[in-house]
Amino acid sequence: MQYKIVPVTPFMQNATIIWCDQTMQGAIIDPGGETECLLAEVSALGITLSKLLLTHSHVDHAGGTQDIADTLNLPIEGPHRDDQFWIDIFEQQIQQFGFPGARVFSTNRWLEEGDTVTVGEETLEVYFCPGHTPGHVIFFHRDSKLAQVGDVLFKGSIGRTDFPKGDHATLINAIKTKLWPLGDDVRFIPGHGPMGTFGEERRSNPFVGDSVG
Numbered sequence: 214m215q216y217k218i219v220p221v222t223p224f225m226q227n228a229t230i231i232w233c234d235q236t237m238q239g240a241i242i243d244p245g246g247e248t249e250c251l252l253a254e255v256s257a258l259g260i261t262l263s264k265l266l267l268t269h270s271h272v273d274h275a276g277g278t279q280d281i282a283d284t285l286n287l288p289i290e291g292p293h294r295d296d297q298f299w300i301d302i303f304e305q306q307i308q309q310f311g312f313p314g315a316r317v318f319s320t321n322r323w324l325e326e327g328d329t330v331t332v333g334e335e336t337l338e339v340y341f342c343p344g345h346t347p348g349h350v351i352f353f354h355r356d357s358k359l360a361q362v363g364d365v366l367f368k369g370s371i372g373r374t375d376f377p378k379g380d381h382a383t384l385i386n387a388i389k390t391k392l393w394p395l396g397d398d399v400r401f402i403p404g405h406g407p408m409g410t411f412g413e414e415r416r417s418n419p420f421v422g423d424s425v426g
Contacts (some may be wrong), residue, residue: 214354218402219254222246222312224273229361229402231354232260233333236305240332241281242266242352242361243274243404246314248281266330266337267291267320268363269349270299272306272375274404276315290330293341294323296348297410298378324350337361340391344384345372353395360401360411366392368409388421 216231222245230251232239239260244251255262262285267275268291282289285314299306305319324330324340330352337352349372352361364372366388374381392401397412415423 214332214357214359216359216402217258217407218252220249220288221250222273224310225405226273226400227404227406228277229256230258230260231332231335231361232258233335236333237261238263238333239258240264240301240330241265241365243268244277244313245273245275246277246279248277248284248314251277252281252284262287263332264330265289266352266399266403267318268351268361268365269346270296270303271346272303272310272312272315273363274319274363275303276307276312277320282318284304288370289318289320290322291320291324291339292350293325293343294347295343296346299346299348299421334403342384342391344374344380344382344387346376347378349387351392353399358399360392360395360399362392362403364403365407366401366409366414366418366421367403368407368414369418371418385421 219228219258221228226245228244229242309314328339330337330378340351342365398410
């Protein structure tokens, strides 16, 4: 599986194009905006999109989803159904955070712990990791030891929990019980900022490293 990170919108959210080498079928994880830019990248890579994947329902991650889905007639998979709360107030998010081109989306498939999603011949495992939002999920590609973690974990930090229905203890528990067991050598793509590894975060992250608590 290959990937390309495309930071979009003033929030510099890491929309990620992933694709299968064998079939050149692809998906975009968290198409937060700048949809023309994202589709131009897809075209330049020679990829045929088959679906859109969402880690959670904050507008900076999901704002461009419905536009792309409608343009290419693609299904939307994710997040977990507990993020319906954030979809219900999506218009408020658009106004509050200044995303004039964003549109409310409707998912075709809620994702649960233990589900898988396929992109061409590649399979991503789904892990339910609430705390930043109540229905946050992450995607893990076991063969390449690559995780797309949305706003659960960042290089040197963790996701905010001061939004409605966020919970700090729940987020810490998700990181320690869902992410760390995947392995120290797993590379992760966060929702914002540079990539890292779980091992590095366990050693040095001031919020969730092994030396904390």
